[in-house]
Amino acid sequence: MCGIAGYFQLNQNTTPDYDLIIRMVSILRHRGPDEFGAYFDNRCGLGQARLSIIDLSTGSQPLSNEDETIWISFNGEIYNYVELRPELESLGHKFKTKSDTEVIVHSYEEWGKDCLSRFNGQFAFAIYDKSEKSLFISRDRLGIRPVFYATHKGRLYFASEMKAIFCDRSISRLIDYKALDETFAWWTSAPPRTPFENINELEAGTWLEIKDGQINQGRYWQMDFPAEFDYSRPVESYAEELKEKLTEAVRLRLRADVPVGAYLSGGLDSSATTALIRQLDKTRLETFSVAFEDKAFDESVYQKEMAKYLGTSHHVVTCDYNTIAEAFPKVIWHAERPLIRTAPTPLYLLSALVHEKNFKVVLTGEGSDEILGGYDIFKEAIIREFWSRNPDSEKRPKLLKKLYPTLPVSGARAKFYLETFYKSGLEKTSEYYFSHIPRINTTSKIKDFFTKDIRDRVAGHDAISAYGNNLPKNYPRWHHLARAQFLEAKSLLAGYLLSSQGDRVAAANSIEGRFPFLDHNFVEFAAQIPPGYKISGLNEKYVLKKAMADVLPDSITRRVKQPYMAPDSNCFVQPDSPEYVDEMLSESYLNKAGVFNHSAVSKLRTKCSRFSDTHLSFKDNMSFVAILSFQILYWLYIDEFDDAPQLKRESFSIWRDESTD
Numbered sequence: 001m002c003g004i005a006g007y008f009q010l011n012q013n014t015t016p017d018y019d020l021i022i023r024m025v026s027i028l029r030h031r032g033p034d035e036f037g038a039y040f041d042n043r044c045g046l047g048q049a050r051l052s053i054i055d056l057s058t059g060s061q062p063l064s065n066e067d068e069t070i071w072i073s074f075n076g077e078i079y080n081y082v083e084l085r086p087e088l089e090s091l092g093h094k095f096k097t098k099s100d101t102e103v104i105v106h107s108y109e110e111w112g113k114d115c116l117s118r119f120n121g122q123f124a125f126a127i128y129d130k131s132e133k134s135l136f137i138s139r140d141r142l143g144i145r146p147v148f149y150a151t152h153k154g155r156l157y158f159a160s161e162m163k164a165i166f167c168d169r170s171i172s173r174l175i176d177y178k179a180l181d182e183t184f185a186w187w188t189s190a191p192p193r194t195p196f197e198n199i200n201e202l203e204a205g206t207w208l209e210i211k212d213g214q215i216n217q218g219r220y221w222q223m224d225f226p227a228e229f230d231y232s233r234p235v236e237s238y239a240e241e242l243k244e245k246l247t248e249a250v251r252l253r254l255r256a257d258v259p260v261g262a263y264l265s266g267g268l269d270s271s272a273t274t275a276l277i278r279q280l281d282k283t284r285l286e287t288f289s290v291a292f293e294d295k296a297f298d299e300s301v302y303q304k305e306m307a308k309y310l311g312t313s314h315h316v317v318t319c320d321y322n323t324i325a326e327a328f329p330k331v332i333w334h335a336e337r338p339l340i341r342t343a344p345t346p347l348y349l350l351s352a353l354v355h356e357k358n359f360k361v362v363l364t365g366e367g368s369d370e371i372l373g374g375y376d377i378f379k380e381a382i383i384r385e386f387w388s389r390n391p392d393s394e395k396r397p398k399l400l401k402k403l404y405p406t407l408p409v410s411g412a413r414a415k416f417y418l419e420t421f422y423k424s425g426l427e428k429t430s431e432y433y434f435s436h437i438p439r440i441n442t443t444s445k446i447k448d449f450f451t452k453d454i455r456d457r458v459a460g461h462d463a464i465s466a467y468g469n470n471l472p473k474n475y476p477r478w479h480h481l482a483r484a485q486f487l488e489a490k491s492l493l494a495g496y497l498l499s500s501q502g503d504r505v506a507a508a509n510s511i512e513g514r515f516p517f518l519d520h521n522f523v524e525f526a527a528q529i530p531p532g533y534k535i536s537g538l539n540e541k542y543v544l545k546k547a548m549a550d551v552l553p554d555s556i557t558r559r560v561k562q563p564y565m566a567p568d569s570n571c572f573v574q575p576d577s578p579e580y581v582d583e584m585l586s587e588s589y590l591n592k593a594g595v596f597n598h599s600a601v602s603k604l605r606t607k608c609s610r611f612s613d614t615h616l617s618f619k620d621n622m623s624f625v626a627i628l629s630f631q632i633l634y635w636l637y638i639d640e641f642d643d644a645p646q647l648k649r650e651s652f653s654i655w656r657d658e659s660t661d
Helices: 018-027 081-090 100-118 177-186 235-253 268-280 300-310 321-335 344-356 368-372 376-389 396-401 415-422 434-449 452-457 480-497 499-507 520-526 542-547 580-584 587-593 598-610 618-639
Strands: 002-009 035-040 044-050 070-078 121-129 134-139 148-152 155-159 206-211 214-219 260-263 286-292 313-319 361-363 512-514 652-656
Touching: 002 018, 002 070, 002 121, 018 035, 018 044, 018 652, 044 070, 044 121, 070 100, 081 100, 100 121, 100 134, 100 206, 177 434, 177 452, 177 480, 177 618, 235 268, 235 520, 235 542, 260 268, 268 300, 268 361, 268 368, 268 542, 286 300, 286 344, 300 313, 313 344, 321 344, 321 499, 321 618, 344 499, 368 480, 368 520, 368 542, 376 434, 376 480, 434 480, 434 598, 434 618, 480 499, 499 512, 580 618, 587 598, 587 618, 598 618
Parallel strands: 035 652, 260 286, 260 361, 286 313, 361 512
Antiparallel strands: 002 044, 002 155, 035 044, 070 121, 121 134, 134 206, 148 155, 206 214
């Protein structure tokens, strides 16, 4: 985990902008507080805040090739750098460090853009090729590490977080209302769109090159599924290979020159990765969990059971309503987006605990649900697909009752509500977003709180089509579970979970999360597993449970899945709730931000306060959190944006190339 930032002159040269790069890196210092570096010539400036994990002594950045014609600023890890290095050395490349960063530099020298296909890792980097007068930016396949960019007055700016780009104060900070329209349908906006006008996000699995004043983009990877699956191969065979590939993914992700810990939620995924770590490494293992005082969300019983079962040294951060409310604005600052739920906040507090225990790296189970069919939305899609083909089936009520056995919202169990909810859009099975219609419908209720002005502004924008562009040609022929998985990975996983709930809340405390289930070799294998082996009946992640049966206790593999969630509106309507809540939801500040109608918000807040000791519906909770989080975002980024305290120039290792002056 590091922070990268910089600029590139599209045409005319300029004098080095030392102060800008120092400000950009200063505001990203939480991502990499160990070292700061910068490179300049009269065309390009590269900045780096380094979190030292591999090659602690010689891996400083920005880093160059042998003749200093190629420079890189890199965030992330290339796990197979150990295997790539001998091949590059055999081709004549001379290494001056032991880092994975230098493997990227020489790979780019040797294979150009095709180097991307050789990397197994999580990465975002910018490579400046002085000879070609070009800048090459790329991002990993699944979108684990972020990179944003903007063009302004003949320059391209890039950074790990948008706030660094705003360090050039001549760049306007404006809300993109179409992005809000998409966010309040999909939980995130579709790249390149971000919550801020003219600030772009590089999409996962793509690259961007600036050369001769032109900006070109391309894709090097995305999820793919077969049109037909091989059911002649038994599920046991798939389970065996799955375990082998997951074990290899875990092994690669244990590569570090610092201690590696693990998140342990008490669920199947983190238990699986932690158990495999234990098999590969018999030394002391430290694990970390979130517990909740609100028992509707607490899984600490299972966390303790797994920690005892695996013999780990276990650490827990316990969250109550007030700790979540107090930390929420800090999470918005790091997420740089409106949030739909508070769930990222406990993970922010968890990464603080990891940092406090002097760890920099943790393995997590994130990605398993998307890759192996673990979410309720996939089961919903199966049921709704069945309904569309069998509208009069007597199985409908029985199927519904199996969907949410742990849901702490009793009203949602009502047969009428569920049937009304899930039968919506049954006639749209050919639409690319069919699987996500229930979620879109629920989330879009947030827009009921828009002011008339905002409704008018987004009236012509089709948010539902946001992810419908550039779908794979064979997408319509895929199994409906495959289509749902693809869409989930493109939207919620890359845009929300890996961002707001992953990279940002971990980087906020200088922690790097690693994700074995998102190893691209594992993902490509999992795409070949027949849908019926992923979800058997309504038993989610069936093949993973079979694969892990001999390393996990039955209480974990047979446990009814409890989605990770945190208390939402309850956190902000207690007698001791932080004062900022009143200010953010006041009539004057709602009017100033101009997005949400004060009268409607006031009624919602009154309702949430009246039921502060119970749990309201998803719709009410999501609306409350979305409105409050947008108000905080507006306050932090539009109304009172401020640079971070600036690092001293002496804190930086600076390379200045005067040969192009």
